[in-house]
Each structure stands twice: as structure tokens, then as C-alpha cells.
Amino acid sequence: DVKVTQSSRYLVKRTGEKVFLECVQDMDHENMFWYRQDPGLGLRLIYFSYDVKMKEKGDIPEGYSVSREKKERFSLILESASTNQTSMYLCASSFGAGGNQPQHFGDGTRLSIL
């Protein structure tokens, strides 16, 4: 089975801090994704990567950046955390080219910005 591991289940940070969320997958998937999930808004795509060092903006990239130096690892960076970035963050990965491959998700990081 595919395993997508997010480094923390819960995280509390302060406004203005630089925050790193880490995600690792063990199935040699080409594609990796970062979403956030908020009540009433569903899951929204922040960034995705289809190859090492490649990235594409999703629907809500403002205030975030990403890094993919190795195939198995995809990091989400909050450059200067703000309270409106309090959310559940979900990482996912998928195999191959194209959008029709299933995405496999981690269990999420619940991030609180105080």
C-alpha cells in the first residue's frame, strides 16, 4: 500500500514565523500535492509538483511556497505565517503523467497560527 507520511499531526506556531510542513511518500510517485481543508470550503489545491524541482501553482498559492529537492519529499513553506493560514493541511501523491491517476493522501497536519 502507498504510504504518505506528514511530519506532524498537530502544530502550533506564532504569527510571522516561517513554517515548514514536510511530506514523504514511499511509492516512487512522480506527482505530489499540497491541499488545505477548511470547513465549508472543502479541499483547495495550494501547489503541486510533477517532478523533482518542478512546481505548479494551484488555486490558492499566495503566502506559500514549496520545495521538492528529492522525488520522495515535498515541503510546504509558510513564508510568514498569518492567522488565516490556520487550517488542516493535506499532502498527496500520484503515479505517472496526467490527472486521472488516483491521489493518495496523508493523514494531515492541523496547523494553528496564534
Next chain:
Amino acid sequence: DAKTTQPNSMESNEEEPVHLPCNHSTISGTDYIHWYRQLPSQGPEYVIHGLTSNVNNRMASLAIAEDRKSSTLILHRATLRDAAVYYCILSMDSSYKLIFGSGTRLLVRP
């Protein structure tokens, strides 16, 4: 982006079959139909997907209407562990984006 419509909630009895409907009347010829579910305090879990033909796997079956404007996820024997929010999603091969709607919350009664 093509849109899906699902009932907000459904109830089922344990060990009975469950049919979760999804309408997608604006589906295009190359859109795949995906189903995911999300258990409390977990990330979404892939269930099944298909294009035109009905599909079966160890978790569920997917029945796709002949005109592809609707589909049904079938859980053959519901268990308490199947209580979750079920999302029906359309995907395009040209886009990596999955658009999650509000889904159907399934309650399973013992």
C-alpha cells in the same frame, strides 16, 4: 470545471448494501469519475474510479450510467468503519486538480 451533485447525507444499516448517487450532467468525454472517502480525523482515501464501464475493486463497485451523466458507488455490505464523507469527483487527464465538493456524509447504524 465540471461539477458533481451529491446528497448531503445518507443512512444505512450495518451489513446492508449502500448505493451512493452522484450526478454529473456536464461531464465531458474524457473526464474520469473518481470516488474518495474521508473518515474522521484522516485524510481522504481513494476508493475507486472509472471512465465508461462499471468497475469493481476490493472496497466497492462503481456503476456508471450509459450516458455518463450519473454514477453510483456501491458498498456491498456496510460496516461501521464505512461511516465517512464520500466525495464524487471528476478529473481530466490534462489537469492534476481534483475538485472536492461537500460530499455525502454516510451514517451506518449498528
